[in-house]
Amino acid sequence: MSEEKWKEKLTPLQYQVTREKGTERPFSGEYYEHKEKGTYLCVCCGEALFSSHAKYDSGSGWPSYYEPVRKEAVATDTDQSHGMVRTEIHCQNCGAHLGHVFPDGPKPTGLRYCVNSASLKFQREV
Numbered sequence: 001m002s003e004e005k006w007k008e009k010l011t012p013l014q015y016q017v018t019r020e021k022g023t024e025r026p027f028s029g030e031y032y033e034h035k036e037k038g039t040y041l042c043v044c045c046g047e048a049l050f051s052s053h054a055k056y057d058s059g060s061g062w063p064s065y066y067e068p069v070r071k072e073a074v075a076t077d078t079d080q081s082h083g084m085v086r087t088e089i090h091c092q093n094c095g096a097h098l099g100h101v102f103p104d105g106p107k108p109t110g111l112r113y114c115v116n117s118a119s120l121k122f123q124r125e126v
Contacts, residue, residue: 006044014043017118018096021081021088026061029117033057037125039069043118045094049073050113052125058105058112063120065113066105074113076101089113 001009006019016022031040040050040063050065058064068074072092079088079100089098098119105112 010043011118013118017116018044018098021079021097022116023099024062024116024118029062031063031115031117031120031122032061034063034122036122039123039125040065040115040120041123042091042094042096042098043121044096045091046121047073047091047093048123049091049098049120050115056106058114060112060114062099062114063117064105065115066107066109066111068113074098074101089115091119 007015017024037052039048041047042049048069051069054065054067056064056066074089075092077088079086086100089101090096091098096119099115102112102114103110
């Protein structure tokens, strides 16, 4: 999809986060304290990314999950911006920036997928 089409489809914050690798302010996102059961989808393409069953409160200020719905749903890249080395996560289907993954999460994976709410949309469990 062209950048103009993405700008038409997404809000300015969604565009900044998903297409320009931005970050929303901590504790400000729609899904930070969200507790409903369901699936978190990519806001850009609708790909299923994370389940509410893997969501936990990391205290980081962003929605956090210990695993994606399928390992193949989320891809990673090395991010060396802001004077640090981190592992960026993005939607495997469309490349939308989601956030970062860290090795300080709970069992069973020990991972913390730290995700911007602006990169997600929620589908309630039926």
